Amino acid sequence: MQSRRKLRFRLLISFALFGFGLSALFAAASLYVRAKVENQLVNASLQSDVDQAVENAHSNPGQPVGSRLIDAWMWSDRTIYKAPLGWQNLATGVYDMHDVDKDGHPRHYKLAVARKYGLIGFISYDISREDLGKRQLITSLIASVILFSLLSLAIGMWLSRKVLKPVTELAHRLRDFRKAGRAELLAPHFADDEVGELAQALDEYSTRLTAMVERDREFNSDVSHELRTPLAVISSTTELLQGSPDLTDKLRERLKRIERASRQATELIEALLLLSRAERRGPTRGEITDIAKVATDVIDSQRPQIRDKPIEVELLQNDSVTVNAPASVLSVALTNLIGNAIKYTLEGRVTVEVGKGRIDIIDTGPGIKPEDAERLFQRGVRGEGAGGSGAGLGLAIVRRLCELYGWDVSMKPRTDANGAIASIVFER
Incomplete structure (x- = not known):
């Protein structure tokens, strides 16, 4: 069964779905690009920093270990036991780590590990702020999706009202004509566009239909007159003949049959005319x-x-x-x-x-x-x-x-x- 929703409603839903889909797609793409770029930059920065720290420690053993990022450690194979237990068996690479700080708060950080020349370097990078920023970004994007969806809905309502205004006016005029029982030209009330072409087509159809109805009415009137006239003559003649005193019973019965047939023909003509006009007459x-x-x-x-x-x-x-x-x-x-x-x-x-x-x-x-x-x-x-x-x-x-x-x-x-x-x- 085909949908019977109004055109304006379908247009409004289309705008709303388009706005929501476009906003949601933009939000998903933004999250994906941010996460990918952020992860690549952080990983590259940490790995470069820990490699540089190892090279400096190898070239200048007496100098303290330094890092361009905070929280850097350097141990050898003999002193690795000083490192946290969860770090000791990590191979070279960058890891996502979760633990708690000294105050008992959960902490999320990235840990870069480098094993080279018998030395083991660690650099941690706290990304809790990035997590907070990510949550804020998601919240902002959700709010943006909702805002743009509502904006698309409002624009759709405005556009649908503006676009469909001529169609609505055309429907109202047709409804008023039907109530008034008369038809007027529609095309002069509309611009020369698609709705104007529709109004012109309706005017042409109405003109042809009116001419057809008028011809049918004239035909029915002519047929009614041409048929009723001889039937009236037959009826009046049989009535006069029945008043003759010299009629035999057999002839009188035949005249009655003619009179009944004439009356039935008249009634049938009247009924058929009512049907052709599709009108009730009490x-x-x-x-x-x-x-x-x-x-x-x-x-x-x-x-x-x-x-x-x-x-x-x-x-x-x-x-x-x-x-x-x-x-x-x-x-x-x-x-x-x-x-x-x-x-x-x-x-x-x-x-x-x-x-x-x-x-x-x-x-x-x-x-x-x-x-x-x-x-x-x-x-x-x-x-x-x-x-x-x-x-x-x-x-x-x-x-x-x-x-x-x-x-x-x-x-x-x-x-x-x-x-x-x-x-x-x-x-x-």
Whole structure:
């Protein structure tokens, strides 16, 4: 999973880590160079001094032993026993020695030893001060690392605020446009740099998107007008024809079918327009849609499909359920679900049950596989087990309408018998 930290935070962390790493590297290099140079200089000085003392003692035996550094001793092989016990067996070289002084304080010194011409010379060099200086240097370097890290953090905060100020302003303007529901040009408010190029690209994208939405709105309006006009003519004509006294029962039934088909087409157009605009529209003021009434109308409109089938369709109303939505939207959803149940049920019963904030359509058809239940709501997917034509868009439209109004639609196989159960839950 990719990190979702803000760009400013990442920039700030980068500056802080860079400052800390550079300071720590400088401190480590300083300690290493100091220790190496100091050790080389001290060792070289001590060895040179003790060699010089031995040469002087060999050349001038009567003169007292002298040293350019303090604390020098000279013994021979016969008098070496006078030297401290820890020194007596040391070979030529320089050693780090630790002991305590006469006051009992720990002491750290370097001891240079030279064995030559039967003489054994010792020179000690107290480096306690160097140890103190080293500790002070380490403390200073640690303080410097902390100081430079804080300084890098402060610089990073200042730079990140300065560098990201145009980006933040661009985001604020976009957010204000979204709240206001209108869009203005962004590019004039920014300099001709990378952020300005981004603002220009957003302006171009917004212009194209606005033009596309406007064309879609005009197309929907034109389609709505062109389709509703002939449907209104059909509806008014059938209504006039039904008032004729010389109509036979057979013709009157056919006119009713035409009227129902016209009404269903009008409702479907309205529902599709709502989906294309992705907007919810409630019923007119004071009007609440009764689910049982809409279900009754849908069942009546589906009666012609069951004339040639041994099927019974019944409506069970266990509770009074109403929704704040257009009747046309609910009618489209129930027409698809009830129509599918009748279509795929070759014989038996289709029960439409209303109650407890939901409606269930239960059939005795071939049923569905549990793994196919969710897939049936996808575009282009048709159920198996019945013939007939169709593009597999009905249940996809139902799902989109239910999502638009916050309803839950589902389908599952029956567990007590063959068949399927389609449900719409209006109250979550």
